[in-house]
Amino acid sequence: MEIIELIASRASVRDFLPDPIPEEILKEILEAGRLAPSAQNRQPWRYLVFTDNARIKKLALNCGLIGLSNFFISKAPCLIIACADSSRNVRINHQDYYLVDTAISFQQMILTAWSHGIGSCWLAAFSEKTLAKYLKIPKSWRVVALSPFGYPADEKTMYTKMISSFAKSGERQALEDMVSWWKR
Ligand SMILES: Cc1cc2nc3c(=O)[nH]c(=O)nc-3n(C[C@H](O)[C@H](O)[C@H](O)COP(=O)(O)O)c2cc1C
Secondary structure (H helix, E strand, C coil), X not given: CCHHHHHHHCCCCCCECCCCCCHHHHHHHHXXXXXXXXXXXXXXXXXXXXXXXXXXXXXXXXXXXXXXXXXXXXXXXXXXXXXXXXXXXXXXXXXXXXXXXXXXXXXXXXXXXXXXXXXXXXXXXXXXXXHHHHHCCCCCEEEXXXXXXXXXXCCCXXXXXXXXXXXXXXXXCCHHHHCCCCCC
């Protein structure tokens, strides 16, 4: 598949089949994250990988009150938590690039997963404090995002249909609204 087709066909997946992700594919997904570029090549990303659904179910109950809105993760066969180690930060123009670096790396993983027909969904609705305490995450790490990974179920639940409809997930800005062709 052409890269643009891969990007255009990806959409957040919130309903999963229970089938596990084969280990070699999961390793390829993580490898895609490992190969990402980063500011001064600091590679600040750290990933926590869950492949046991019972542990994912338990985790879903430890994401704080706001995290309950993403309770659909409890059906996923795999879940990855993307963390960023602030001790590897590069700060330029008052911007902390360790968070940017981690987002780049995680998106590479999401696209690689999709190239194997494995769906995922970026999640920011969680209590970092509750999650970090539950997982005993080192003090220097931030929890950037979570994502379930798995093969999409044939049917979407009413709840997940509502989430994507509420966010108008299929819509994107026009190119002219986001691009300035600088001619000066
Ligand atoms: C940083 C970030 C955080 C997000 N957090 C959530 C979330 O907590 N719960 C959820 O259901 N979707 C979440 N999403 C998914 C967005 O709603 C979705 O990407 C957007 O509506 C576009 O839809 P698409 O991914 O299907 O193209 C998040 C996406 C991003 C990039």
